[in-house]
Amino acid sequence: MKRIISMVLSLVMLVSLLGVNVSSEWTEPTENTSLYSWPSEPTAENIFGESGAFEKNAGSWSSMTDTTASFDDTEKAILLNNDGGDDTNENYGKYDYFSHDLGGEITQGQVDVTFNFKTNGAYLGIILDSGEKETSTLALSISPWGVNGDKTWPAGFMGNDKFPWPDINNKFGDFQGLGNHGDDKFGSYWTVVISARPEDKKYTLDVKYGENQKTLAQTEFDMKDSKIKRIVFGQYDGVDWNAKTYVKNINIDYKKVWKAPTTDTNLYSWPSEPTADNVWDNGLEKNGGSWNGNKETVEKFDADEKAIRFHHDSSYDYFRYNMGGAIKDGTVDLSFKFKTNGQYFGVLLDSGNGTGDSTVALTIHPWGTWNNGPSGKKLTARIGYGTFPFDATPITESNELGQHTDNGYGEWINVKISAKPESKKFDLIMSLPSGAAICNKSNLDMKGTQISGISFGSFDDLTWDASTYIKDISVSYKEDVSVPITYENLYTYPTEPTADNIWSGGLAQNGGSWNGNAATEVEFDATEGALLLNNDGVENAGKYDYFNYAIGKTLTSGQVELNFKFKTNGSYIGVILDSGTAGTSTPAIAINPWGQTNTWINGVVDRYAGEIKTGKFPWEGTELSESRELGQHSDDGFDPWLTARVLARPTEQKYDVIIKQGEKLVAEGFDLNMSGTQISGIVFASFDDLNWNAKTFVKDITVDYTNGERVASKEAASQTFESPLKYVKVEYDTVFNNKINDIEELHFIQAENDVTVLKLRDRIMSYCGKWNDINTREGTYHIKAIADITTGWVGYVTVEVTAPNGQKFVRQGSRLVSELTAVDKIVIKSDNPKNVSNVKINVIGDDDLLKDLSLSDISFIKNGETVNDINNVPIDLTAISIDMKTPLFDKATLDEKIYIKKDGVKIDAKETEYSGNIFTIKCNTLSADSDYELFADGAVAKSDKSFGFKTEKAVSAKILSIKNSSGTDVTAVSKADNKLTVASSMRNTLNSEKSYSVIAAVYGANSNLADIKFGENHSTASDAGFSDEFELNNLSGAKEIKFFIWDGTGAIKPYSKAITIAEDLFDDGEVDKLVTTFIGDAKTTRGFSWSSALTYNDMAIEYKTAASDWNSLDATLVGTYNAAQNCWEADITNLSPGTEYSYRLYDKSAKKYTQTYSFKTEDENVTKFSFIGFTDSQSGLVDEDSDDWTGQYEYFKNTVDKAMLDAPNAAFMLQGGDLVNAGSKISMWNNYFKAIQGVGESVPHMATAGNHEYNNYDFKGAGDEEPGKAFAYFFNNPDNGRNALGSLKASDNWEDADKRVLKYIDDTIYSFDYANAHITVLNSGSNSTHGGCEDIVSAQVDWLKNDLQNTSAKWKIVMLHQGLYERAGSSARRDILEKTLQECGVDLVIYGHDHEVIRTYVMKDAAAVVGGDSDRIVKGSGTVHQMLGVCGSAADGSWVNIPEYVSVFSGTYIGDETYYAVYEVSQDSIDVIVKSVKGTIIDKFSITDAQ
DSSP states (O other), X not given: OHXXXXXXXXXXXXXXXXXXXXXXXXXXXXXXXXXXXXXSSOOHHHHHSTTOSEXXXXXXXXXXXXXXXXXXXXXXXXXXXXOOOSTTSTTTTOEEEEEEEEEEEEOSSEEEEEEEEEESSOEEEEEEEOSSGGGOEEEEEEESOOSSOOSSSOEEEEESSSSSSXXXXXXXXXXXXXXXXXTTOOOOOEEEEEEEETTTTEEEEEEEETTTTEEEEEEEEEOSSSOEEEEEEEEEOOSSSOOOEEEEEEEEEEEOOOOOOOSOEEEEEOOSSOOTTGGGSTTEEXXXXXXXXXXXXXXXXXXXXXXXXXXXXXXXXXXXXXXXXXXXXXXXXXXXXXXXXXXXXXXXXXXXXXXXXXXXXXXXXXXXSOOOOOTTOOOOEEEEESSSSSSOEEEEEESSSOOSSTTOOOOOEEEEEEEETTTTEEEEEEEOTTOOEEEEEEEEEOSSSOEEEEEEEEEOOOSSOOEEEEEEEEEEEEOOOOOOOOEEEEEEOOSSOOTTGGGSTTEESBOGGGGTTXXXXXXXXXXXXXXXXXXXXXXXXXXXXXXXXXXXXXXOSSEEEEEEEEEESSOEEEEEEEOSSGGGOEEEEEEESOOSOOEEETTEEEEOOEEEEESSSSSOOEEEEEESOSOOSSTTOOOOOEEEEEXXXXXXXXXXXXXXETTEEEEEEEEEEOSSSOEEEEEEEEEEOOSSOOOEEEEEEEEEEEOOOOOOOEEEEEEEEEEEESEEEEXXXXXXXXXXXXXXXEEEEETTEEEEEEEEETTEEEETTEEEEOOOOSEXXXXXXXXXXXXXXXXXXXXXXXXXTSOEEEEEEOTTTTTOSSEEEEEEEESSGGGEEEEEESOOOGGGOOOOOOGGGEEEXXXXXXXXXXXXXXXXXXXXXXXXXXSOSOHHHHHHHEEEEETTXXXXXXXXXXXXXXXXXXOOOOOTTOEEEEEXXXXXXXXXXXXXXXXXXXXXXXXXXXXXXXXXXXXEEETTOOEXXXXXXXXXXXXXXXXXXXXXXXXXXXXXXXXXXXXXXXXXXXOEEEEEEEEOOOOTTOOEEEEEEXXXXXXXXXXXXXXXXXXXXXXXXXXXXXXXXXXXXXXXXXXXXXXXXXXXOOEEEEEEOTTSOOEEEEOEEEEEETTTEEEEEEEEOSOOTTOEEEEEEEETTTTEEOOOEEEEOOOTTOOEEEEEEEOOOOOOOOOTTOOOHHHHTHHHHHHHHHHHHHOTTOSOEEEOSOOSSBTTOHHHHHHHHHHTTTTTTTSOEXXXXXXXXXXXXXXXXXXXXXXXXXXXXXOOOOOTTTTTTTTOOOOTTSOHHHHHHHHTOTTSSEEEEETTEEEEEOOOOSSOSSTHHHHHHHHTHHHHHHHHHTOOOSEEEEEOSSOSSSSTTHHHHHHHHHHHHHHTTOXXXXXXXXXXXXXXXXXXXXXXXXXXXXXXXXXXSOBEEEEEOOOSTTOSOOOOOOOGGGEEEEEEEOTTOOEEEEEEXXXXXXXXXXXXXXXXXXEEEEEEOOO
């Protein structure tokens, strides 16, 4: 026993010596408790002594090292003072610490550390010690060296990144009051509150100063670890005064942190035996929460009714249930009972963020309007929601809500409110004790996305003793459990339908509740394999016809999907979602045959349009769109089959409608309103009061049911930009399963303008606001979107979606972003934020930048004026400016990467500027007659670029213009017009006198000099302009006048201007529409066509080289157009390759001439050339006599001019059709040729016939000639396709426009070669989608195959107006042409018609070849199809629903923009760039040799 006692005593002594705490085992707190309280009378003993709670060490921050911290009895505070003095003191650079051990690890809840401190300027740190230095959190770090103080009171600063030297760049702010850098120069005491939540690894910091307790820093920060064991205070001394810090009033508390429920939980239950005391337990409070600013109220508990009573102690009265925190997901269910004698009563779903974010879920207003109750209960009150107590959104009225007397109470009302904060929706159900419903409303809108409490309120300004009793309150939380989405086919149309089996499976010959289930006589048509709605209104005007699919049960949730096909000759058609009650059924589709957008020819409707509406049948309703594919108002006027899809969601009371014809989108509507909340059947209906035998065929009906519900999207990622950006990019991955409960969204936001750039939802994809079906499999989609608002005229967004199988969907649009001037924020949303990954916002790569610089992006400027001749740049050039088209580069980068070089060496700029994406180099004086280059490094220009330019000679003179006696610039004069004015100028940079003279030399036959005239001698020591008057007396035998510059000292310089001399010149307008075309070998032949006044019947063309005399060729009269003009053409042959020719037109009898023009034949052995492509220059709607230039072809002229600037050496222009809007309107043709004037006379203009050439769309006048004739008469195209249609004859079912195509088919089908390219032009007919159009295209196949197989050219290009991959009819052209194009190795097909820029993937075997580099296509891998948009005033944007699974680039539209393409053709590639007229690069790709 002694030995045991001795061992125990020894153990006790050992424990005592080791200082081991033998108190009870540590238990982590779970309820609110104080962990440490500062003593009311602090002393050294109760702070640091045996009874104290602080230790003189730094915890794990400095390995528990002992320090010299002490207690100051004067300040009643802990003193940190290691007195470092200056750097000669042994304590200089030392640390001082103290700490409080919490007793164990705290891993949950909230730890609040509150203390006061003051300092005379010291480094101070407060650390949340986890037990390991590496994972401990520096909560606050103070440095005495701020920057915003003054000499009398220096500033310190606060941070939390390092101790003792926080980075001033990461500071919270500079604060005076952190010590005046002297031994006794202390500021006032500061108050610090640190609230740490280890489980969330977050803490907040609140620092206040002085008596006014002003908050100087308050924010939330990250913790390194999820536990706290100790609180450490530290000071560092590296200053030359006696730096001290006093710390006192330290309090450490633990607070229980409320956690939102995650499983089904009862939050509050009404007591089984309620009393005035226990009713306020467990969360009920006597305040109104956000409704009254949490102010205390005086609620009364009524013991008789065992209920809380609202009574008129004041105007407003409140109580609430406080949840203790915010619930943001799941469902919050509130139920209670109330009765009232007539009082304003409301219920608020309190977000905790104020009334602006809270939702009034119920408002009772005692003053109803019905007042139709039974005796004793006549008065009604209004039930509503949204606001309280007045102006609520009404739902219904009830006579059980009080009779406006002291005892006039109604029955107890049962109320249930179910709120889903995540989807911002709630349901409201009210019923009587009997169960009879008062109201039942679903999916009402909430304001906020969280609920932290439920407030009950009343208002009283009433004359009776108004009161309301509330009891049996229950609040519960329900977890959102994902129900597996299941699909059920309810009905499928028979694969082999007959009159017998068609009525099995649910279809019935009645109209359901819509017609009281009355029988009808709908027939089955065996020829069409379809049900026929045909009540023959000619005899039975005003009759209805119906058939119905009865589901067999009532569906109140999920989604019903209806698909079917129909065609009509013009009928009233309805599709009704039958609720079982006619009054709450919904006409989802209502078609009216009388639309407004008919097309006209010669004052007669050419094609009727119908209206597609929703909401009512057969009249009124809300219009979705109009279409010309809804019947042609005659017994046999059927249009092709249309497909319709309806998606109905009864819980939401919403439905979607999509109607297509083939791949053409006819109508669409989303989230349209249903009348009822259930579906029991689907009714198909027709109405007939028409004077033709109106019919509608319906077939291929399917009805499917999905048990899922649409869900709301939640924020998955976002980024706010401190300064709004004009160029932003986002890229991310998201998992999308194409189901009803799946939604992914991307938003670009500026202030209140929230643009939904992309939305994926239920097998539908929205790009920039337009919808398309997607049928790719579920999986991870890659999203990339760029917003570029740098161009100053309009912004655009490019969206690229890559599906799991590699297919790409690309669209660019501006309409939705045209109101954005910058982007403040990017938000990515998803139904499941975990689906979103790999988010990169503004991570910019080379491929994202619109920076492929070309010469058109560069301007040479002298004194504000643009210098156009880069081979004669003035030596005093002011600046060179470069449009970078993106704001991504800073000025320093551009200074380094873009500069001027001479002889390969960089030369210094005077200065540079960078503003609005324009980088400007201010130039020093350049050397005369020298070669320079502007160099742009590949880092800013896609690849290294050098743009060469040459400076002017030191002294040079040139002739600027030659004007006739009327002051008009001329290239030809009549023999009678012998007075000419010649403007010239001298450029002199030598600052010494130099002189020159202008010489006019007159040449006669055989280029013999006939006369010579000298102008005055002009002398100048600087730049100057001069004018000479020449009067030439005898021009009778003259052919030409050449003008020379002579400096009087040497040989006369080669002439720089020449004019031809004619007997007489045509007056303006007597000869017009002059264009040149290829007619055969481009090296040796050239064609011309023009119109003249009827008085000229003997026309010819003269042509010559610079060294030869005029050759003459008689023109051919094609015919007379509009009884107002003769149409001519001429074919010149036997020309020399690579030679420039001058030419002019003349009438041999009248001896009148045009001005002189020029053209150049193709060179031998061309290895590289360019051509320009554009299409659809058509004008908009015009009046019969309109000749409005601005409204018609000014757009087109701008496009031509801009294209020629980009490709000044273009070998030809290729025009893809729809040159005019109304094919016979001569004013439109006049304006078309006016637009290409100055270009079309020299650059071959190869045009394609479009459907507008054969119709008078949107023009209700009589026209000038039959449509189609103008194109045949005004162009001289190659005739190698004249027999392309063989013996094709028009059929009876052809539309008139197709008959006109056949009549004027000559020279609309042709081909030509240029260098190593073969271009074939086809005629795609008018705009019909059956009959003549298909026959005309089919008839060209044999000729096309022969044409393509008999060329040796490397590159094969085909152009036609209506293509193979666009809207209605394209599938027919695809079936006819695609195999031939592939077999013959066609590289590129170009077309127009749809007013969009579109490019397909490589197409082979009627399928897209997806994968690899879609912008670099290897020759032989298939055919690329390209649509070029519009180039004229029809730039109104027509969105097309093409099969996007074949489209690598689709859907470009930029408001008021036109487009063109430049094609660079070489031995190795065809390089294509499509641009808008304002310079935006729309698309860019290459077709390259496999080598």
